[in-house]
Amino acid sequence: EKSRIGVTGLAVMGANLARNIASRGVPVAVHNRTYAKTEQFMADYGAEGDFTASESVKDFVDSLETPRKIIVMVKAGKPVDGVIEELTPLLDEGDIIIDAGNSHFPDTVRRTAECEANGLRFMGVGVSGGEEGALLGPSIMPGGDPAAYEEVREIFESIAAVVDGTPCVTHVGPGGAGHYVKMVHNGIEYADIQLIAEAYDLLTNVVGLDAPAVGKIFEEWNTGDLDSFLIEITGKVLAKTDARTGRPLVDVIVDQAGQKGTGTWTAIDALQLGIPLTGITEAVFARGLSALRSERKAAAGVLAGPTPSKEVDESLVEDIRLALYASKVVAYAQGFAQMRAASVENGWDLKLGEMATIWRGGCIIRARFLNRIREAYDEHPDLDNLLMVPYFTEAVANAQDAWRRVIVKATEQGVPIPAFSSSLSYYDGYRRERGPANLIQGLRDFFGAHTYKRIDAEGSFHTRWAQDGTEVEA
Numbered sequence: 001e002k003s004r005i006g007v008t009g010l011a012v013m014g015a016n017l018a019r020n021i022a023s024r025g026v027p028v029a030v031h032n033r034t035y036a037k038t039e040q041f042m043a044d045y046g047a048e049g050d051f052t053a054s055e056s057v058k059d060f061v062d063s064l065e066t067p068r069k070i071i072v073m074v075k076a077g078k079p080v081d082g083v084i085e086e087l088t089p090l091l092d093e094g095d096i097i098i099d100a101g102n103s104h105f106p107d108t109v110r111r112t113a114e115c116e117a118n119g120l121r122f123m124g125v126g127v128s129g130g131e132e133g134a135l136l137g138p139s140i141m142p143g144g145d146p147a148a149y150e151e152v153r154e155i156f157e158s159i160a161a162v163v164d165g166t167p168c169v170t171h172v173g174p175g176g177a178g179h180y181v182k183m184v185h186n187g188i189e190y191a192d193i194q195l196i197a198e199a200y201d202l203l204t205n206v207v208g209l210d211a212p213a214v215g216k217i218f219e220e221w222n223t224g225d226l227d228s229f230l231i232e233i234t235g236k237v238l239a240k241t242d243a244r245t246g247r248p249l250v251d252v253i254v255d256q257a258g259q260k261g262t263g264t265w266t267a268i269d270a271l272q273l274g275i276p277l278t279g280i281t282e283a284v285f286a287r288g289l290s291a292l293r294s295e296r297k298a299a300a301g302v303l304a305g306p307t308p309s310k311e312v313d314e315s316l317v318e319d320i321r322l323a324l325y326a327s328k329v330v331a332y333a334q335g336f337a338q339m340r341a342a343s344v345e346n347g348w349d350l351k352l353g354e355m356a357t358i359w360r361g362g363c364i365i366r367a368r369f370l371n372r373i374r375e376a377y378d379e380h381p382d383l384d385n386l387l388m389v390p391y392f393t394e395a396v397a398n399a400q401d402a403w404r405r406v407i408v409k410a411t412e413q414g415v416p417i418p419a420f421s422s423s424l425s426y427y428d429g430y431r432r433e434r435g436p437a438n439l440i441q442g443l444r445d446f447f448g449a450h451t452y453k454r455i456d457a458e459g460s461f462h463t464r465w466a467q468d469g470t471e472v473e474a
């Protein structure tokens with residue numbers, strides 16, 4: 001009997017996805033470039049379900065029913081192209097290659113075209129939820145040919161996380177749409193994590209609390225508006241005692257953040273679309289600054305500035321919570337505005353309410369407040385900005401005094417809060433009917449005759465700055 005679906009790439013994410021699928025009673029073919037890994041997989045999990053293991057790619061392909069459905073779960077970049085190249089001559093017209101890794105969406109667009117030229121169907125599928133999600137129920141963001149999606153829909157719906165009876169999976173859009181949405185998911189993950197880190201910094205260095213005490217605060221925050229996976233695990237990470245030293249584990253972890261590129265892609269894409277994406281972009285920059293550890297060490301003794309007082313000041317705690325919440329709303333408003341712009345640009349017809357729906361469970365940014373985002377887009381599918389629906393307008397209105405106090409305090413004390421403060425600047429910029437870009441236009445016209453528009457007349461104008469100073473219509 002042939003397997004209904006195959007998984008190639010049996011590192012932890014691939015292995016766990018294969019196990020998740022098999023646990024729903026679906027026969028799964030498994031393959032890995034190094035056969036020893038496949039053997040290890042079979043030894044560890046072979047008894048869990050109906051697995052067929054193959055050593056060669058050919059046997060793997062032959063063990064699948066047609067049209068074949070093959071999930072590729074290998075490192076993003078060249079390895080994906082390598083697997084596609086190997087599979088292509090062995091496959092038949094209409095077979096489906098499913099890239100479930102964190103591929104960059106332009107690669108997905110290219111691979112889709114290449115596969116189509118070879119008579120194959122290609123799907124770029126975002127999968128979020130880490131190891132545990134892959135095994136027990138991820139959030140899945142499938143992109144590509146809708147007819148190909150119909151072939152795997154039942155399996156995907158059966159393995160995805162479920163919230164209120166709805167599986168966290170939906171066909172996102174054609175071509176690169178699935179990987180695009182996963183990219184923005186990761187960007188928002190960066191912003192969420194940065195905001196949490198800034199709150200932790202303030203609670204530690206301004207309020208003067210130790211890690212377990214800060215952990216308790218996050219635990220409490222997780223019972224309110226901020227209820228989310230990342231807030232929940234922040235409480236757990238801060239509560240952890242290091243076995244070697246007896247100190248809080250976070251206090252012995254080096255303060256340099258790693259990154260694998262998805263946050264940077266999100267920021268670059270926003271710059272190219274011309275969409276302000278301050279929260280996510282500042283989060284990427286903050287990781288970059290954190291990585292300059294030896295430079296920071298040298299600068300610490302040289303550059304002047306206040307040292308945080310660490311005076312216990314509990315009244316700030318609620319202000320910090322509100323600042324975190326308001327900044328989070330801004331980060332999501334920006335990320336959703338980016339997806340909307342990309343959808344228009346690429347003709348993807350993304351349903352933003354559905355994106356919020358499939359992020360409610362399984363993924364890293366799962367959070368209670370995604371229900372509110374979903375409601376916002378259900379009511380107003382063409383919403384320009386999430387800040388404009390009453391729920392979020394009011395949430396930020398209620399938070400903004402506290403948000404400003406936190407930013408003033410942090411600035412006075414010399415604690416960097418790039419995501420908190422850039423989010424507030426975005427908010428203040430967005431709610432302003434007239435900003436200072438009139439001067440920018442004046443300057444551009446002065447040095448480069450780039451022209452400007454007038455508030456009181458149609459058309460474009462240029463002032464002959466270097467000549468007689470008169471204005472001409474451009």
Ligand code: 6PG
Pocket residue numbers: 102127128129130186189258259260261262263363364
């Ligand atoms: C997920 C995560 C996952 C991974 C990130 C981490 O949704 O399950 O986003 O994709 O944890 O790629 O990214 P960095 O290593 O860049 O922080």
